[in-house]
Amino acid sequence: MEYEVVIGLETHAELATITKLFCGCSTQFGAEPNTQVCPVCLGMPGVLPVMNKKAFEYALKAAVALNCEINRFTNFDRKSYYYPDLPKNYQISQNYYNLGINGCMNIDLNGNRKTIRIHNVHLEEEAGKLIHPEETGADYSLVDFNRAGVPLLEIVSYPDMRTVDEVDSYMQTLRKILLYTEVSDCKMQEGSLRFEASISLRKKGIDKLGNRVEIKNLNSMKSVIKAIEYEAIRQSALLDKGETIDRETRLWDEVNGKSARMRSKEESQDYRYFPEPDLLPVLIDEKWLSAIKNSIPELPLARKQRFVEAFKLSDYDASILTEEKVLADSFEECVKIMDRPKAFSNWITNDLLREVKDRKLDINSLQIKPKQLALLVEIVEKGTISSTIAKEVFSEMVQTGKDPQKIIEEKGLTQISDEGLIEAVIDKIIASNPSVIEDYKKGKKNALAFLVGQVMKETKGKANPKMVNELLKGKVGI
Numbered sequence: 001m002e003y004e005v006v007i008g009l010e011t012h013a014e015l016a017t018i019t020k021l022f023c024g025c026s027t028q029f030g031a032e033p034n035t036q037v038c039p040v041c042l043g044m045p046g047v048l049p050v051m052n053k054k055a056f057e058y059a060l061k062a063a064v065a066l067n068c069e070i071n072r073f074t075n076f077d078r079k080s081y082y083y084p085d086l087p088k089n090y091q092i093s094q095n096y097y098n099l100g101i102n103g104c105m106n107i108d109l110n111g112n113r114k115t116i117r118i119h120n121v122h123l124e125e126e127a128g129k130l131i132h133p134e135e136t137g138a139d140y141s142l143v144d145f146n147r148a149g150v151p152l153l154e155i156v157s158y159p160d161m162r163t164v165d166e167v168d169s170y171m172q173t174l175r176k177i178l179l180y181t182e183v184s185d186c187k188m189q190e191g192s193l194r195f196e197a198s199i200s201l202r203k204k205g206i207d208k209l210g211n212r213v214e215i216k217n218l219n220s221m222k223s224v225i226k227a228i229e230y231e232a233i234r235q236s237a238l239l240d241k242g243e244t245i246d247r248e249t250r251l252w253d254e255v256n257g258k259s260a261r262m263r264s265k266e267e268s269q270d271y272r273y274f275p276e277p278d279l280l281p282v283l284i285d286e287k288w289l290s291a292i293k294n295s296i297p298e299l300p301l302a303r304k305q306r307f308v309e310a311f312k313l314s315d316y317d318a319s320i321l322t323e324e325k326v327l328a329d330s331f332e333e334c335v336k337i338m339d340r341p342k343a344f345s346n347w348i349t350n351d352l353l354r355e356v357k358d359r360k361l362d363i364n365s366l367q368i369k370p371k372q373l374a375l376l377v378e379i380v381e382k383g384t385i386s387s388t389i390a391k392e393v394f395s396e397m398v399q400t401g402k403d404p405q406k407i408i409e410e411k412g413l414t415q416i417s418d419e420g421l422i423e424a425v426i427d428k429i430i431a432s433n434p435s436v437i438e439d440y441k442k443g444k445k446n447a448l449a450f451l452v453g454q455v456m457k458e459t460k461g462k463a464n465p466k467m468v469n470e471l472l473k474g475k476v477g478i
Contacts, residue, residue: 003201003239005232006209007167008159009224011174012152013184014126014192015058020149021125022049022092022279027151029190033131033144041125041149043088048278051076055151056282058183059099059123060292062153065181065299066118068100070289075281076123080272085128085143093124093154095273097281105177106301107169111315116170117158126150129191147191153184159198159209164225171195171221176300180325188220195224199231201239210235211245215259217252227252231259303328311341320349326364327352333370334377343377351391355398367401376404388461389413413462419471422455422463426471429454437476448472 020027023040040047063070074097080090103118128148132141155174161167175193178184186193195218200210213235215227235245250259298306300322307318307328322328327348334344356363376397380390385408396407408414429451430437440447448469455468 002203003232003236004204004206005162005228006159006200006202006212007161007228008198008212009157009161009167009170010196010198010214011155011157011171012194012196013062013155013178013186015055015151015153016182016184017052017055017058017151019052021052021055021123021151022149025149029187029192031146033142033146036146037148041087042145049092049276051279051282052151056123057292058151059121059153060284060289061181061296062155062178062183063100063103063121064289064293065177065296066100066103066105066121066155068103068118068121070100070284071097072284072289073097073281074099074284076276076279077273078276079124081270083127084141085130085145085148087128087145087148091124091127092276092279094122095271096275098122105170105173107166107173108301108304109165109169114166116160116166119156119158121153121155124152124154126152159200159212164228167197167228168221168225171224173301176323176325180297180300194218195221197224197228197231199228199235200245201232201235211247213245213247213259214249215252216249216262217254219254223252223254226257227259230257234259297325300325300328307331311335311345313341313345317345317349320353321345324363326366330370330373334374337371337374338377340377340381344373347373347377347394351394352398355395359399361398366398368397369401372397372403379404379408383464384408385413386456386461386463386465388456392461419467422459422467423471425455425458425463426451426468426475429458430475440476448476451476 014027017027019025020041023038025038025041026036028036040049060070074094076092077095078090079093079095082089098120100121101119103121104115105118106113106115126147126149128143128145130141130143132138157170161170175186178186178193184192188194197215197218198212199215200212202208202210213231215231218224218227231250238245246264248264249262251262252259304315304318304322307313307321308315311318313321320327321331331341331344331348334348335341338344352366352368355361356366373394376390376394379385380387385393389408393404393407393413396402396411397404400407433451433454436447436450440451451472452465452468455463455472456465
């Protein structure tokens, strides 16, 4: 506890373009290995890269959303290093003139805000992917170059985080911003969003930073948290022994839950950066920058706060609704149709998300539309169906995309509000449960709930619950 943990993150996000950064090859995930390649992304002699304007605009959009100072003059550099999945033996990146610098992002920690500074945002090309055979004794690896040249956004934070809770909030918030601005699909399972953590320790009260260790091979946000927790313990044990922490890069072993040394930490000069001679600098004029700024939607933290204030939602409900842009958009569309924010919040955060989880649905491809959900809420309020039946109708709506009224008609789910019919069922239930009636008369009020349940069961949930309660009380009241 005498040490303070200092944490910074590098985030790599593949941009949502359909073609690569410097050629026309597809960026589609999951294609047969080495089928989405050409002489440019394979680094063949004599080829010339041509910048993908859409990729540059996506990177610029992210930099603006992260409150960066935008370099109006920016260019690309060659970052030289050898690795089997890097066909040119250098990576086209940005070093001398990053696209965005000195940005910041607010994170929310149980209602308290903290600002995390962004060192820089820059655009570069992806490397390929090594595939290591799983069979025992295999002494080779395979290379898939489909990913080589995919546009990659790198976001480098300052070492402003001190706890894993702050790191988790940073990752979640940054992911939401990238999704809201639609610059990346952020699918970690496909490698389109990755984090690398830098961790150092220093004694509390000391300003000077300790030697940092960078952790790679982090395939999920949970892995990031586990790696930081492990590394903090490992480094503190070394410091307690009077040893020094080496500046190094370590790989995270997910299976064994520990990090292992990969190499000493490179410095900028190790990459022998120099300006990319085959690409012209990019000049960003005011008109272009203004257009990008105007394209940025309301970001998640601001939207969450507005939902709390404008719709009187709880902080928790607003957080869930703004987790995905499609949820927040659907909620607002519903409220425009019918002013019932709490009802729509409940349906979306409880029933809709449960259906998505249970059925393993893509939240961005749901069949149910805001107009249909608004109609369902209206039908329930009119008493056409009970809230219990409404859940059955809603499930069918999610599955088929049908309007609620059509489902109600097809399945004969209209609520029974005929007093005579309900009274006949109640008489039958009372006659069948004399001991329960006696319990109720002796003051056991939960006995009434049992009787109501029996009536609802007998009518398959169609009886008007309010009418059932009133009629039962009239017949068994004392």
